[in-house]
Amino acid sequence: xxxxxGAIADPVRRAILTMLRDSRLPAGEIADRxxxxxxxxxxxxxxxxxxxxxxxxxxxxxxxxxxAPERFAExxxxxxxxxxxxxxxxRLDALETEVYRTRRERRTxxxxxxxxxxxx
Amino acid sequence: xxxxxGAIADPVRRAILTMLRDSRLPAGEIADRxxxxxxxxxxxxxxxxxxxxxxxxxxxxxxxxxxAPERFAExxxxxxxxxxxxxxxxRLDALETEVYRTRRERRTxxxxxxxxxxxx
DNA sequence: CGGAAGCGTAACCTACAAGTTACGCTTTCG
DNA sequence: CGAAAGCGTAACTTGTAGGTTACGCTTCCG
Numbered sequence: 001x002x003x004x005x006g007a008i009a010d011p012v013r014r015a016i017l018t019m020l021r022d023s024r025l026p027a028g029e030i031a032d033r034x035x036x037x038x039x040x041x042x043x044x045x046x047x048x049x050x051x052x053x054x055x056x057x058x059x060x061x062x063x064x065x066x067x068a069p070e071r072f073a074e075x076x077x078x079x080x081x082x083x084x085x086x087x088x089x090x091r092l093d094a095l096e097t098e099v100y101r102t103r104r105e106r107r108t109x110x111x112x113x114x115x116x117x118x119x120x
Numbered sequence: 121x122x123x124x125x126g127a128i129a130d131p132v133r134r135a136i137l138t139m140l141r142d143s144r145l146p147a148g149e150i151a152d153r154x155x156x157x158x159x160x161x162x163x164x165x166x167x168x169x170x171x172x173x174x175x176x177x178x179x180x181x182x183x184x185x186x187x188a189p190e191r192f193a194e195x196x197x198x199x200x201x202x203x204x205x206x207x208x209x210x211r212l213d214a215l216e217t218e219v220y221r222t223r224r225e226r227r228t229x230x231x232x233x234x235x236x237x238x239x240x
Numbered sequence: 241c242g243g244a245a246g247c248g249t250a251a252c253c254t255a256c257a258a259g260t261t262a263c264g265c266t267t268t269c270g
Numbered sequence: 271c272g273a274a275a276g277c278g279t280a281a282c283t284t285g286t287a288g289g290t291t292a293c294g295c296t297t298c299c300g
Contacts, residue, residue, distance in 0.1 A: 002131055009129035010288085011122055014198075021201060028246060040289055042248060047287095061246050061297040072202040078134075079199075081141060082192040130258090147277060160259055162278060167257095181267040181276050245298075253290080260283080268275075 001078065004071050007051035012036070013044050017067070020054065026062040121198065124191050127171035132156070133164050137187070140174060146182040 007013055016030060031041040045065060048054045052071040057064040127133055136150060151161040165185060168174045172191040177184040 002129075005125075005129045005134070008199075009122075009125045012288090014125070017202065026246080027248085031247095036288085037290060038246095039248080039291085043288075046248085063247065067202065069202055072199055076196060076199050076203055079128075079192055079196050082137065082187065082189055083196055132258090148275090151277095156258085157260060158276095159261085159278080163258075166278085183277065241300105243299095246296085248293105248295085250293080251291090253288105255286100255288090257286085258284090261281090263278105263280080265278085266276090268273105270271105270273095 001074055003051040004053065004075050007047055007053055008075070010044065010047075012041070013048055016041075016044060016048065016065075017053065020065060020067045024057070024064045024066040026059075026064050028062070030065065121194055123171040124173065124195050127167055127173055128195070130164070130167075132161070133168055136161075136164060136168065136185075137173065140185060140187045144177070144184045144186040146179075146184050148182070150185065 008017075012034065015034075019025060019030060019033065027042060027045060028038070030045070031038040034041055045054070045056075048065075049056060052068060055066045055068045057066060128137075132154065135154075139145060139150060139153065147162060147165060148158070150165070151158040154161055165174070165176075168185075169176060172188060175186050175188045177186060
């Protein structure tokens, strides 16, 4: 829990997580999107890995990073009691949005399409 | 947003927030519950204040701290897209729990009771 | 087989977060 | 009015997070 909160506290790591929301990415491609050096990004990736927020998949000489959604829920559940009752509406809206997004993506790219992406 | 995430990353500050969930507290009483020195706690309180997660209310020579729920929602909304679809159930459960908790508290202590507490 | 591609790690530097002690400003009250 | 209560702030110390460069290990491919 402490690790998760700490991991999310850094803006670079939050940006990485946002990138991975769209698709899995190899370490090099992630590093290219930042101004900081590749080793610096590599360590951010390690922090994310150790916090359990991402997994890595080795493919040849590349290492792909993938979101590991499980741990996110912890933090959300910790935060829930603090959200003001009037904020519940917004949260339900967000939930709804998310449900639609998930459905749309499942239509767009089925499980089969997943094997095709990121093979450049 | 960065401030909020950073504020929550610290275990002491999370503990303070949890305390304030039950009732508002004066700075001294908060400090007493930790092993670290009072000035240290005082700075944690400042961080929380500047991040907008808490407000302070001056009463005589005491300074009470109160939760300011608004900012919490930001973080929750940022996290929402990452929570796995199967996690939605858990989140809805948490929501339900929270709703009941809120209702129970509103029954137990009405708005009138609020003026009575923490007047020791 | 040898060089390049792709990453991680080690060693080092620097800035900052978080702790401590000392101090000063209001407010309360005998 | 003066002392104590209640907090915040300043100044200082120290561990660690995050950046850089240098290096080494696999994997791919001409």
